[in-house]
Amino acid sequence: MNWILQNLPYLGQSTLAHLQLSIPPIVLSFVLSVPLGWLANRFRPVRGPLLTIAGLLYAIPSLPLLLVLGTFLGSLRSDANIIITLTLYGMALMVRSTADALAAVEPDVRQSATAIGYGPWGRFFAVDFPLAGPVLLAGMRVVVVSTVSLVTVGGVLGINGLGLLFTDGLQRAIIAEIVAGIVLTVVLALVLDALLVLLGRALMPWSRATAAPSRRQARKVLATA
């Protein structure tokens, strides 16, 4: 406990560094997954291979991936290394979620949107994408939690963040430091998750008016993710 109180500024810095490493991969994996998920959903033959490749990405152990990528980038400890790696993991989850989310949009609604005069792109942005929202949100919640927890692996490479508390605490046998690292990581993940849920409520007020089907779809996607 003493250690924690004496090191509050250090804990704060680590949390902030952790946050700074978490946000870019979360955002990037969303932005990059949407077109890929769209592609998988739009062109059936592409779907199988694309989703398999994306899924396999997640099977690569994170440490070796960081080492290999770091070697390519010329610096193991760079933020870019961890951001790119975690973006790949995020995409591994999110490409499938996006494809499923778009596939789950009611065909009746899509047809009627076309029938009343939406062009293909207009329909995607005004109809398909917003209606995929609840399932996309469910996917992003998994990505957020997974990313925040994976950033800790950076600690092994000496990259700033809450992961350093584990390695440092382990080497110097400071239990409080390890516990602080774990607790802060979990709290950070929960806070970001809660913010995402709030964002979803603000952007998709309609989904709570129709809570039943969208939640069921969301659960289905979570189960497959």
Add this chain to the structure above:
Amino acid sequence: MIEFRSVTKQYPDGTRAVEDFSLVIPSRKTTVFVGSSGCGKTTILRMINRMVDPTSGSIQIDGDDIGAIEPVGLRRSIGYVMQNSGLLPHRKVVDNIATVPLLKGVKKKDAREQALKLMDTVGLDRAFADRYPSQLSGGQQQRVGVARGLAVDPNILLMDEPFGAVDPLVRSDLQEELIRLQRDLDKTVVFVTHDIDEAFYLGDQVVILQKGGHIAQVGTPSEILSNPADDFVANFVGANRGKRALHIEETATGSILVDDEGAPPAR
């Protein structure tokens, strides 16, 4: 006037949904396509706004071949109402109704204003304007669907089994409402149903279809009832079934449609 000239729709797997279909749909009248599922009635309807393009033959609206008209623009000029309303679940009722005017570039304020007026037209309380479609009953959703179909004041209104999914009581309300609207608005309505009673009730011209979009008979309800073209039609309209022996009866005020108990058919 909408004219089909020997229109055929063949899908890549070789099935012919519609075969050599020719018909004139008069302006400002209600034409109802009726037939069992798989008879091609919805395919025929969807060819009018180019949701489906014919494999051969041509379709003309007021003399213009629609094959030469850009589909998105064409669809925005034709009202479309479908089963289960097809409303956008993430838009409020008023925004759903205003969808097409907004797509056509009408100012948001004007479009909403007009959408509220349309809610009056179709008999929906304005209090529903800010609700989401899922918060409305099936019948109310269909009314929103009709209002949306009317939003650009189209000459043509396509209705694909619009009342198929609502309960019989609400359905007859909606049917009466449609007849009232049609009296006021004078649109060319093309209506698809599998319910022969609905077809006779709503249609000025009824087209009875057999598999492949083959026309079994075209005519006014009384023409078809009084003189079914063949056994298929007779069977379909139930004229030779004891239970619902619809027939025409001459009265002092004109001819009316009655069932075997001498009452107008239950709707």
